[in-house]
Structure formats: structure tokens, C-alpha cells
Amino acid sequence: MERGNVLVIGNSGVGKSTLINTVLGSEVAESGFGSTGTTKELKIYESKEIPFRVIDTVGFEPSFGKQLMAINSVKKWSKSSIKDNTKINMIWFCVDGTSRKLFFKTIKNLAKATTMWKSVPIVVVITKSYSKPERTENIAMVEEVFSDMEKFNENLKAIVPVVASTYTINETTFVPPEGIVELIDISNQLMPEGIKAGDNDVYNFKLRRKMALAQSIVGFSVTSAATVGAVPIPFADALILGPIELAEIKGLAQLYEINRHKDSSPFVDSIIEIGTVGAAAKLAISSIKAIPGLNIAASVVNAVVAGSIVAAIGEGSIYVFEKIYKGEKTVEDIEWMKKVMENKLSSQFIENVGVILGKIDKNATPRDIAKMVNTIFVSMIKTK
Numbered sequence: 001m002e003r004g005n006v007l008v009i010g011n012s013g014v015g016k017s018t019l020i021n022t023v024l025g026s027e028v029a030e031s032g033f034g035s036t037g038t039t040k041e042l043k044i045y046e047s048k049e050i051p052f053r054v055i056d057t058v059g060f061e062p063s064f065g066k067q068l069m070a071i072n073s074v075k076k077w078s079k080s081s082i083k084d085n086t087k088i089n090m091i092w093f094c095v096d097g098t099s100r101k102l103f104f105k106t107i108k109n110l111a112k113a114t115t116m117w118k119s120v121p122i123v124v125v126i127t128k129s130y131s132k133p134e135r136t137e138n139i140a141m142v143e144e145v146f147s148d149m150e151k152f153n154e155n156l157k158a159i160v161p162v163v164a165s166t167y168t169i170n171e172t173t174f175v176p177p178e179g180i181v182e183l184i185d186i187s188n189q190l191m192p193e194g195i196k197a198g199d200n201d202v203y204n205f206k207l208r209r210k211m212a213l214a215q216s217i218v219g220f221s222v223t224s225a226a227t228v229g230a231v232p233i234p235f236a237d238a239l240i241l242g243p244i245e246l247a248e249i250k251g252l253a254q255l256y257e258i259n260r261h262k263d264s265s266p267f268v269d270s271i272i273e274i275g276t277v278g279a280a281a282k283l284a285i286s287s288i289k290a291i292p293g294l295n296i297a298a299s300v301v302n303a304v305v306a307g308s309i310v311a312a313i314g315e316g317s318i319y320v321f322e323k324i325y326k327g328e329k330t331v332e333d334i335e336w337m338k339k340v341m342e343n344k345l346s347s348q349f350i351e352n353v354g355v356i357l358g359k360i361d362k363n364a365t366p367r368d369i370a371k372m373v374n375t376i377f378v379s380m381i382k383t384k
Contacts, residue, residue: 004087008092052090089191098130123157124159129163130169162180171224172244211318271320
């Protein structure tokens with residue numbers, strides 16, 4: 001397959017490496033945290049499944065001298081790449097969504113570094129777009145900056161806010177991945193004819209990326225549930241899992257674009273009801289608590305049950321949402337969905353929990369418990 005080339009450029013710490021890993025679906029680029037970038041030279045990454053390579057550049061550092069070095073390194077590489085016939089087909093300008101006051105300066109610097117490519121399409125990727133209310137404002141600010149740059153304004157083809165990986169706010173709150181599939185779609189569409197992948201190939205790749213991102217949402221949710229479940233109160237009565245389950249289900253629904261379907265709210269609400277206060281969930285909890293011979297602290301049992309309930313709901317939600325995304329079912333198929341979700345909380349669920357309780361150490365931490373629950377439940381999703 002002939003592949004295009006996407007140049008990825010941005011300040012240090014903007015999240016380029018995490019973005020590349022998420023887009024390609026593998027840990028090819030070293031990622032890290034802080035203001036100092038992890039990419040010390042230009043590196044080229046690719047996947048056999050998508051029609052473009054990703055060229056990761058050295059990150060721009062805060063000081064003027066280091067910014068100048070970064071600009072010059074890209075310019076130097078760009079001259080040699082032309083000699084080597086490495087054609088750049090697209091540029092991703094990565095800007096930090098949490099630092100919009102720096103948008104103007106950042107984009108100006110990125111433009112300086114890429115002046116060699118006078119007519120190459122530019123996609124601005126707003127990383128770390130954790131706040132939905134600020135996304136619209138951030139997009140408007142990017143448009144304003146480009147409107148002041150005549151030479152580059154015509155090259156701007158799209159602005160995509162993204163959350164490259166599940167972002168943890170606290171023990172029970174997170175921001176799900178967003179914008180990755182849209183970025184893959186746009187990048188493929190902007191590739192020259194003869195390079196862009198067929199619709200079916202891209203569709204299948206997107207399905208696999210959605211599954212991986214969905215598993216990350218469920219994994220975080222299970223850890224949260226095990227943490228809050230390890231309390232000396234009957235959590236089934238306290239409904240303390242409700243907020244976690246709600247965030248999990250809505251995050252998965254967003255990932256699979258369920259809201260694009262008219263009247264999708266009753267469908268999603270029914271899943272929430274089954275998981276939080278439904279008869280199936282209550283029966284499952286009662287059945288587990290009745291397992292004879294349990295010689296484990298109540299907090300450990302609670303954590304296992306809490307994590308398992310959330311894992312089963314996540315597993316079921318992924319299954320039904322993917323069916324809708326693929327067009328095999330619709331949001332009107334509520335009765336079908338209820339049977340699927342109730343099945344996830346039936347005998348197989350109780351059996352899985354029994355296995356976990358039989359293996360878990362009596363001194364296990366919530367994180368240990370979550371890891372085992374994810375191994376039993378989340379790994380099952382891959383086999384569907």
C-alpha cells in the first residue's frame with residue numbers, strides 16, 4: 001500500500017506521542033508528562049492498517065532559543081525530505097486545549113516551522129480538550145489566529161478537539177476519549193487519490209480503535225467502582241455506583257456515536273436503569289452475597305462485586321452500542337437490549353465473580369481487585 005505522510009508538530013508536553021499511539025493503535029511513540037518533550041528527534045511511525053505515516057517532530061520548548069532550534073530542525077529536515085522524495089501530504093498543528101492563551105504564539109511558531117509546505121492541508125488538533133464548554137471557544141480562537149495569516153488560512157482544512165486517552169479527574173470522575181476516530185476520518189479524506197484507504201478498510205480500523213478506547217473507559221470505571229465499593233456499608237442500597245455507571249454508559253454511548261440517532265435517550269436511560277436499580281442487578285448482588293464459604297473481608301467482597309457489576313454493564317453496553325453503530329440494531333430495539341444486559345448479570349456473571357472471589361487475596365487492594373476483574377470481564381469483550 002502506498003502511504004501518505006502526516007507531519008505532527010506542537011509544543012513540548014502537548015501530547016503528540018499519546019495522540020500518535022492512540023491513532024495508530026500501538027505504543028510506538030514514547031509518551032510522558034511535564035513540560036519537557038520525550039521526542040528528541042524526528043521519528044516516523046506507521047500502521048499497516050491506515051494509509052498514512054506519522055512523522056513526529058521534536059517538541060517546541062518554552063524558551064525562545066529552544067523554540068528556534070525546533071523550528072530550524074523541522075526546516076532542515078523538510079529540505080532533506082524533499083531531496084529524498086518524502087512528500088508531506090498533511091500537517092497536524094497540535095495545540096494544548098488547556099492553554100488557549102498561548103494559541104496565537106504557538107500557531108505562529110508552528111507556521112514558521114512549516115513555511116516550506118505552502119499548499120499542504122493543515123488540521124489543527126486541539127489536544128487535552130477536557131472541557132466541553134471550552135471546545136467551541138477554542139475552535140473560534142484557532143479560526144481567528146488563522147484569519148490573520150493569509151498564507152496559511154487557505155490551508156486550514158479542519159479543527160479537531162481530541163482527548164487521546166481516558167483522562168482521570170479524580171477517583172470516580174473521568175473524561176472519555178474523543179475526536180480520535182474523527183481525526184482518522186478527516187486525515188484519510190484529505191489524502192491524495194490513490195493513497196487514501198477505501199471506506200471499508202477505514203471503517204474496520206475505526207471499529208478496532210473504538211473497541212480499544214471502549215475498553216479503556218470500562219477499565220477506569222471498574223477501578224473506580226472497586227475503590228468506592230470497598231466500604232463497610234451495603235452499597236447496593238446506597239446506590240453509590242450510580243454516578244460511575246452513568247459516566248461509563250454515557251462515555252461509551254458518546255464513543256459509539258449513539259446520540260446521532262434520533263430518540264436515543266430512552267435506549268441509554270434503559271441501560272442505566274438496568275445497571276443501577278434494575279431487578280437483574282439486585283438479584284446478582286444478592287446471589288453473590290449468598291455464596292457459601294466466603295472467608296473474605298466484607299470490604300473485599302464489596303469491592304469485587306462493585307467492580308464486577310460495572311464491568312458487566314460496560315461489557316454489555318459495548319456489545320449493544322457496537323451493534324447499533326454497525327447498523328445491525330437500532331435504538332428502538334429496547335427489549336432486545338434489556339435481554340442482553342440482563343443476561344450479562346445472570347448465571348455467567350455470578351460464576352465469574354465466584355472465580356474472582358476464589359482467587360483474590362484477602363488483603364487485596366481495590367487496584368488489585370480491579371485488575372483481576374478487568375482480566376476476567378474486559379478480556380471477554382475481545383472474544384465477542
